[in-house]
Amino acid sequence: xxxxxIVHHTPSPxxxxxxxAVLSGATAPEIEGVAVVRRPALSATATDVLDADAFLLxxxxxxxxxxxxxxxxxxxxxxxxxxATRGRPFGYYVHGGNDVTGAVRSIESxxxxxxxxxxxxxxxxxxEPAKADIEACxxxxxxxxxGLMG
Numbered sequence: 001x002x003x004x005x006i007v008h009h010t011p012s013p014x015x016x017x018x019x020x021a022v023l024s025g026a027t028a029p030e031i032e033g034v035a036v037v038r039r040p041a042l043s044a045t046a047t048d049v050l051d052a053d054a055f056l057l058x059x060x061x062x063x064x065x066x067x068x069x070x071x072x073x074x075x076x077x078x079x080x081x082x083x084a085t086r087g088r089p090f091g092y093y094v095h096g097g098n099d100v101t102g103a104v105r106s107i108e109s110x111x112x113x114x115x116x117x118x119x120x121x122x123x124x125x126x127x128e129p130a131k132a133d134i135e136a137c138x139x140x141x142x143x144x145x146x147g148l149m150g
Contacts, residue, residue: 001033002035002148003148005037006038007041007048008038009069009070010040012095015058018123021138022138025138027145028138028141028142030146033148033149037051037052040069041072041073049085053089054089055090055091056091056092057092057093059094059103061094064099078113088116089119091119091120093125093140094107094123095125096126097126107122120144122140
């Protein structure tokens with residue numbers, strides 16, 4: 001069975017709503033043969049990453065960057081996972097109060113360094129997520145998970 005690892009930092013109701021939509025999409029009844037593992041960014045380990053076949057990342061934009069929690073995750077897993085996870089698919093979502101540019105740039109930089117392959121367009125939201133934003137998060141989760149089906 002393929003494994004999708006969702007690594008997230010959800011400190012706000014807006015981030016929580018986005019996370020729940022991503023999780024709902026990834027675990028939709030139509031998705032078969034994919035185990036979904038979710039880990040808070042501060043708890044995710046290199047073993048979690050090595051055991052996964054694809055990744056979904058979620059973070060708020062903090063001070064023009066990804067959250068410190070997601071940065072910590074990347075710091076912990078980068079070198080132990082560098083060669084073994086090259087080419088694996090990923091997707092991500094970012095929530096910000098008014099700008100997500102720096103957070104997007106930082107995630108793209110690290111995932112490029114890891115050699116991960118983007119499997120879906122990122123979902124970026126500023127302010128309160130609208131219905132279309134929540135639907136886009138659901139699609140993100142479903143798309144990345146469906147890509148792992150047999």
